[in-house]
Amino acid sequence: MVTPGPESILRDTKLPRHLRAAAQKVVDGERLTPADGLMLYEEASLGYLGALANHVRERMHGDRTFFNRNFHVEPTNVCLYTCTFCSYSRRMKKREDGWEYTMDEMLDIVKQYDGKPVTEVHIVGGVLPQYDVPFYTELFRQIKAHRPELHIKALTPVEYHYIFKKAKISYEDGMRLMKEAGLDSMPGGGAEIFADEIRDQIAGGKCSGEQWLRIHEIWHELGGRSNATMLYGHIENYGHRIDHLEKLRALQDKTGGFQTYIPLKFRNENNELSHLPESTVIEDLRNYAIGRLYLDNFDHVKAYWPMIGRTTAQLSLAFGVDDLDGTIDDTTRIYSMAGGEQHPAMSTEDLVKMIRAVGRQPIERDTLYGIIEDFTDVEFASDKEYRGYTALPVV
Ligand code: SF4
Numbered sequence: 001m002v003t004p005g006p007e008s009i010l011r012d013t014k015l016p017r018h019l020r021a022a023a024q025k026v027v028d029g030e031r032l033t034p035a036d037g038l039m040l041y042e043e044a045s046l047g048y049l050g051a052l053a054n055h056v057r058e059r060m061h062g063d064r065t066f067f068n069r070n071f072h073v074e075p076t077n078v079c080l081y082t083c084t085f086c087s088y089s090r091r092m093k094k095r096e097d098g099w100e101y102t103m104d105e106m107l108d109i110v111k112q113y114d115g116k117p118v119t120e121v122h123i124v125g126g127v128l129p130q131y132d133v134p135f136y137t138e139l140f141r142q143i144k145a146h147r148p149e150l151h152i153k154a155l156t157p158v159e160y161h162y163i164f165k166k167a168k169i170s171y172e173d174g175m176r177l178m179k180e181a182g183l184d185s186m187p188g189g190g191a192e193i194f195a196d197e198i199r200d201q202i203a204g205g206k207c208s209g210e211q212w213l214r215i216h217e218i219w220h221e222l223g224g225r226s227n228a229t230m231l232y233g234h235i236e237n238y239g240h241r242i243d244h245l246e247k248l249r250a251l252q253d254k255t256g257g258f259q260t261y262i263p264l265k266f267r268n269e270n271n272e273l274s275h276l277p278e279s280t281v282i283e284d285l286r287n288y289a290i291g292r293l294y295l296d297n298f299d300h301v302k303a304y305w306p307m308i309g310r311t312t313a314q315l316s317l318a319f320g321v322d323d324l325d326g327t328i329d330d331t332t333r334i335y336s337m338a339g340g341e342q343h344p345a346m347s348t349e350d351l352v353k354m355i356r357a358v359g360r361q362p363i364e365r366d367t368l369y370g371i372i373e374d375f376t377d378v379e380f381a382s383d384k385e386y387r388g389y390t391a392l393p394v395v
Pocket residue numbers: 079080081082083086087088089125126127158203206
């Protein structure tokens with residue numbers, strides 16, 4: 001893919017010296033400080049950030065753009081917590097509006113994918129007392145008994161903190177039990193914004209930022225891998241975003257257990273923060289780029305296309321993103337209920353063509369980034385021109 005390189009930035013004598021100095025650090029592979037990160041959020045243009053983030057992305061991965069074939073099991077959309085940004089949960093008092101799957105119902109969902117080329121089941125949902133340590137360990141065991149090679153990526157520290165506390169066991173013992181039951185990796189959700197003054201307002205009562213980080217740390221110490229998210233574009237400021245990224249980078253220095261950073265855009269439908277405007281596409285792209293530049297010890301940055309839309313997801317591939325996530329079927333409702341794509345299903349062919357349309361190489365991966373197939377030159381039976389998406393020049 002041809003996008004402007006960082007040379008034009010380094011040569012631009014009209015650019016303030018501190019912006020050129022930060023660009024030089026990126027080109028030299030030097031780490032950005034929190035002050036640099038904040039300065040980028042406050043001052044850097046979209047073009048500047050895109051050129052640098054794309055330089056880093058291509059230095060790490062070339063044009064390779066990863067995706068995996070997964071499906072979601074969402075045990076319930078009823079939740080004890082009352083996060084103000086959440087469009088998904090049906091409060092306890094409106095419990096009858098929600099769903100609460102039994103173990104058999106969840107296993108039936110898993111069995112619907114028998115014979116289909118999926119490699120991962122992603123399990124995450126609301127928090128309710130019946131979904132406890134014995135329930136989840138049994139669920140993981142039964143999934144593994146049914147389909148041993150299916151990678152179980154399940155639950156966030158929000159659920160783990162709650163169920164371990166209820167079982168009166170330590171995080172260490174709890175995560176060990178989950179690993180023994182078949183947990184393969186942890187998704188990145190529940191991180192929101194770590195800073196207490198924001199977290200208390202949008203996600204009060206659930207695990208703190210410190211507890212979220214500690215549970216990931218323990219999982220990494222057990223040899224597990226996980227992802228990390230940041231929910232942005234609500235009441236936080238740039239300082240909170242840098243604080244969040246700094247904490248992720250520091251833990252990654254310690255454990256090396258994170259695989260992928262996934263920025264999550266706040267969507268404002270059907271929740272208590274509906275009065276807030278959503279971030280613009282420009283801000284979304286700037287945020288991807290700064291994540292790529294700041295998290296120099298993370299291998300991957302992922303865009304979740306059902307949340308930002310397909311076109312922005314394509315654009316993000318020129319702003320530091322090297323991985324596109326999305327279900328192959330309509331199995332998640334977390335973002336459709338918040339204003340994202342209503343039926344987030346995309347065939348492998350669609351996803352591959354979406355990636356190719358912006359000049360990148362689509363690579364199917366497993367959860368741990370083992371390469372399954374390079375789709376760069378794969379021809380599909382339909383062999384029809386892909387309509388609706390065209391390569392966009394990025395300035
Ligand atoms: S964001 Fe998660 S923890 Fe918070 S209310 Fe929604 S489902 Fe519950």
